[in-house]
Amino acid sequence: MADTVAPRLYACYNCHSHVALHDDIVSKTFQARHGRAFLFSHVMNVVVGEKEDRHLITGLHRVADVSCSDCGEVLGWMYDKAYQESQKYKEGKTVLEKFKIVKHNW
Template structure:
């Protein structure tokens, strides 16, 4: 176990519930209708809505909206299925909109 203090995490902008670790970022070059977004390999303290097919910039995907489990605010979406082979790496990952999360430092993280 790493016992260093100073890990960076991302939290809900509204209620500050922890959502993910900086180390779980897969890509910072995603776009949402509200601007930049980050693709995360793992998130916590979220609830997903019903799955639906959605036409996105990179093609048709089966996605589910993601909300904060504490305050319920919309944060982004989860890729449940990618129909194009080149997009399969997104399956199971979550996009959080940059304007909906805040970066916080100094957290003790237990694995």
């Protein structure tokens, strides 16, 4: 019988609820308020907050905070709209701050 390999996951640092798969990382070079952050193509077990325009390092974007669905901890933000053409690739993707997530199943 073959061993099944569980996917490498990231979890909320506060309650350890699974929030993202390692394979869904688009970029590890993002910068957040408190340091490094990762851009994910897909996240899970999060609640998306109210959309608002924010001036970020790369310009004006419409974003919404994302929080852990279990404990409510704000983990990062989701890009709803990029106003600059060069930033459109971020739309629909989510940034999670590195210090707010922990590795699980590594």
